[in-house]
Amino acid sequence: MFILADDMGYGDMSHTGGKAATPHCDWLAAEGMRFTDAHTSSSVCTPTRYGILTGRYNWRSTLKKGVLSGFKPPLIKEHRLTVADYLKNQGYKTAMIGKWHLGIGWQNLPKGKKVSPRKNLVDHPKAKPGIGKGWNVDFTKPIIGPASFGFDSFWGVGASLDMPPYVYLENDRVLGTPDICNSFNRRPGPATEDFDASLSLIKLAQKSRQFIAQQSADKPFFLYLPLTSPHTPVSPSKKWQGKSSIGPYGDFLMETDWVVGEVLSELQHQGLSENTMVIFTADNGCSPDADIDDLQSKGHFPNAPWRGAKSDIFEGGHRVPFIVRWPAQIKAGSLSDSTICTTDFFATAADATGALSEIPANTAEDSFSFLSELTASGKTQRLTTIHHSSSGYFAIRKGDWKLVLCAHSGGRGFPHIDRDKEAIKDLPLIQLYNMKDDPKEEHNLHDKNPETVHKLITILTKEIKDGRITNGPVQANDGYPPFESDIIERFPELNFTKK
Structure with a gap:
């Protein structure tokens, strides 16, 4: 269970x-x-x-x-x-x-057909407009x-x-x-x-x-x-x-x-x-x-x-x-x-x-x-272990070391990629933490451990390319994950679109 x-x-x-x-x-x-x-x-x-x-x-x-x-x-x-x-x-x-x-x-209704709700129960202040036009799902x-x-x-x-x-x-x-329009949030x-x-x-x-x-x-x-x-x-x-x-x-x-x-x-x-x-x-x-x-x-x-x-x-x-x-x-x-x-x-x-x-x-x-x-x-x-954020950013963990391939949170938290641009502009491109000594991820050690960064990038590259991290024959991904240009510039091996 x-x-x-x-x-x-x-x-x-x-x-x-x-x-x-x-x-x-x-x-x-x-x-x-x-x-x-x-x-x-x-x-x-x-x-x-x-x-x-x-x-x-x-x-x-x-x-x-x-x-x-x-x-x-x-x-x-x-x-x-x-x-x-x-x-x-x-x-x-x-x-x-x-x-x-x-x-x-x-399954959809025939082209051009829509069901109109008989009642609209939406009262959320942030609800999106245009809710009463119906739907074409059967x-x-x-x-x-x-x-x-x-x-x-x-x-x-x-x-x-x-x-x-x-x-x-x-x-x-x-x-x-379903014959009404409702919302339990926005x-x-x-x-x-x-x-x-x-x-x-x-x-x-x-x-x-x-x-x-x-x-x-x-x-x-x-x-x-x-x-x-x-x-x-x-x-x-x-x-x-x-x-x-x-x-x-x-x-x-x-x-x-x-x-x-x-x-x-x-x-x-x-x-x-x-x-x-x-x-x-x-x-x-x-x-x-x-x-x-x-x-x-x-x-x-x-x-x-x-x-x-x-x-x-x-x-x-x-x-x-x-x-x-x-x-x-x-x-x-x-x-x-x-x-x-x-x-x-x-x-x-x-x-x-x-x-x-x-x-x-x-x-x-x-x-x-x-x-x-x-x-x-x-x-x-x-x-x-490879970690992945909501916005598609990567980190890789091996033993006590965790390498984060972005300068920000990768998600909604601080520092946010758009909301906190002033804070991010002074931050290093990558983050490296020793999770045993620094479980709260407060001390970025990437500049003091270039060899560790290199080893983790090499492992990450291989595990992406291989389509697996377990032993066995190479498998295909459903398309390679995209990395941002500044990351690729620093780590060209992560440019999987290069011919």
Whole structure:
């Protein structure tokens, strides 16, 4: 079981210093292994989700920066094997319940046809104009979604709860036909009238418990549970409103933790806890939209001591909570400081089923098994980790060293590439940090360690060109990642467009 929180920082849980009570995540950590140096492959969600399901770095896909909207086509190519496909081939029953955000294949109405909303419920002051003109998607037709990428069943939403269309999906169909225009933030679009963002977690918990209750101890299953929280809209249900001391965001964290408790309780009730691997992590760090300054003024540091937040190349953008519980195999209360990445789930799941060697050469190219960490029989074979920001900037980590290939945050944080030009103009082109001595990334050592910079650039170049970081034959990227001219001028080997 893979539970993925949405925009949840390393410091958001009470066992890592958070001020909102998260007893079920704390319980999970107490009974399993907690990784202190776990990273997402990107500092935003669509790319990270791609990496989790494919075991491949997101920037190797056609999406070189940013995220998909709710109407974009699938990012995963039809021929690419996902971890759900792989486990299904191993005899697992596979299900996804929650937020997809990897693109949906919608069918459109005949050219020139549009559906006009019968009601407009949009009242957000920042809502985009022109919302009442209707849409040309035929919501009565089947979709291409999770059920097309290895999942036997799917129930959930196509993208974030603040991205249209505001509908629930089941397998390859929309539940209900959207006929109104609504918005749960500043993005208006088609919606069904019964769609309520504040009820999302309740529904996901119910559907997850129902799925688990249908399983048996002699039939393996895989449940992928990507939650919709605590991403915006920060909308805890009525039961959880006012429960924390730090405001609605804290309430939402507590409700997120409640969902974890619900699925753990159902596993226990069905006698499935002992031999079920449960992973809990997040798709990136806490978002600036959570008003991090306000949370910190209340003693809650959502991204712990790390610099930056969601979208950034700094640690706060991609260092996330990562807990694994598997009572039959993992010693309770274990701690690992090994560097792992969310792309490693594919290989780890294959290893746990005894089928690691059967992964094809063109599959899970950036995935290393950390099963030996879990069972205390060895260490992960991951030597390097490539980080990627929302705006497409790169960093590479090897051991204690992290090389950042930009002078700014790479995302929405300070220094911002456009907003903080005065600050950036006096900064070096690249950043090099010793993460052991300087975990807050405060002291740029690039000028004192040119050999280290050169070694990391050489490794990065090879790992991009090879189309993989695992051993095996060279694979093709879906286009090379673009580097800015000043970086190419300094490191010409990163000019992959040169003939």
